[in-house]
Amino acid sequence: xxxxxxxxxxxxxxxxxxxxxxxxxxxxxxxxxxxxxxxxxxxxxxxxxxxxxxxxxxxxxxxxxxxxxxxxxxxxxxxxxxxxxxxxxxxxxxxxxxxxxxxxxxxxxxxxxxxxxxxxxxxxxxxxxxxxxxxxxxxxxxxxxxxxxxxxxxxxxxxxxxxxxxxxxxxxxxxxxxxxxxxxxxxxxxxxxxxxxxxxxxxxxxxxxxxxxxxxxxxxxxxxxxxxxxxxxxxxxxxxxxxxxxxxxxxxxxxxxxxxxxxxxxxxxxxxxxxxxxxxxxxxxxxxxxxxxxxxxxxxxxxxxxxxxxxxxxxxxxxxxxxxxxxxxxxxxxxxxxxxxxxxxxxxxxxxxx
Ligand code: ADP
Ligand code: MG
Numbered sequence: 001x002x003x004x005x006x007x008x009x010x011x012x013x014x015x016x017x018x019x020x021x022x023x024x025x026x027x028x029x030x031x032x033x034x035x036x037x038x039x040x041x042x043x044x045x046x047x048x049x050x051x052x053x054x055x056x057x058x059x060x061x062x063x064x065x066x067x068x069x070x071x072x073x074x075x076x077x078x079x080x081x082x083x084x085x086x087x088x089x090x091x092x093x094x095x096x097x098x099x100x101x102x103x104x105x106x107x108x109x110x111x112x113x114x115x116x117x118x119x120x121x122x123x124x125x126x127x128x129x130x131x132x133x134x135x136x137x138x139x140x141x142x143x144x145x146x147x148x149x150x151x152x153x154x155x156x157x158x159x160x161x162x163x164x165x166x167x168x169x170x171x172x173x174x175x176x177x178x179x180x181x182x183x184x185x186x187x188x189x190x191x192x193x194x195x196x197x198x199x200x201x202x203x204x205x206x207x208x209x210x211x212x213x214x215x216x217x218x219x220x221x222x223x224x225x226x227x228x229x230x231x232x233x234x235x236x237x238x239x240x241x242x243x244x245x246x247x248x249x250x251x252x253x254x255x256x257x258x259x260x261x262x263x264x265x266x267x268x269x270x271x272x273x274x275x276x277x278x279x280x281x282x283x284x285x286x287x288x289x290x291x292x293x294x295x296x297x298x299x300x301x302x303x304x305x306x307x308x309x310x311x312x313x314x315x316x317x318x319x320x321x322x323x324x325x326x327x328x329x330x331x332x333x334x335x336x337x338x339x340x341x342x343x344x345x346x347x348x349x350x351x352x353x354x
Contacts, residue, residue, distance in 0.1 A: 039056070119273065
């Protein structure tokens, strides 16, 4: 594959390539291929631009896919919408609250990642996030006292789950923002599995969470371009990651929401142990695995943990990852080596220290 050529070619606005790497043989009979239509759409949900690509012999259901994301946000995850389950759990902190089986399943996996990452990923730091308000209208560097105050009531150990009952200590609140887009992707996948006409699909939520499903009519893999964290132009890519059907990719980076003050970059991924933006030396982390929630939460966790500890966490989850640091090094886990191709020639690929 010639990446130079790809780089010049107009990428989809979504940075997802319909690349030419052949991962599986072409298996569809020619007649069936003819009937498959390709529908693309760009929409807005979960606070982000959503790009959809659908291969189907049936109707264009892209707007239905967007509505699934909106439902997940409104009914399950929203921190501000009174009808969401998370809103109710937060309003009821200090007591036991019954939640749906779906949400308790997600919460169980989220708490496991919080524990396995030693709290680097923590779904209870909403107050801290709002205090900094990075990317928002009131972004600022808070005082040390304010930070300590915001951290006082947080900590994933303050949340416990017993079947469909969740208990959270008084003062604590849940914010699943770092896994929300991944959960949205998982919900889309579940829906697509019930749609027999759909042979393949790709969802791209703001470039940071991507889901692939099925195989394209020509059998080629899905190629997702990863942003160069220090790119001067939006379409300068670090490289390309190949995904096969039913894989999820998630990226967390310090370039998505940030401000710079006195030469210091204050970005939106917090280290819950300090209350300040994480300083693990990495500028971006991309994770590939077979569920959206894990890809999303693990990429945030790995950003906080840095290369070595992050790679260990990924190993425990059977996930592949790439880490980028300030010195333009790219670190690849074993599995990622097989799927990543470097584009940016100012970067070099390095081994991860064991
Ligand atoms: P994005 O949502 O920008 O794609 P992430 O998935 O990494 O990126 O999520 C970042 C968001 O998660 C932040 O904006 C903030 O709301 C929340 N967050 C920040 N730090 C953490 C953390 N250590 N653990 C859990 N959530 C976090
Ligand atoms: Mg995330």
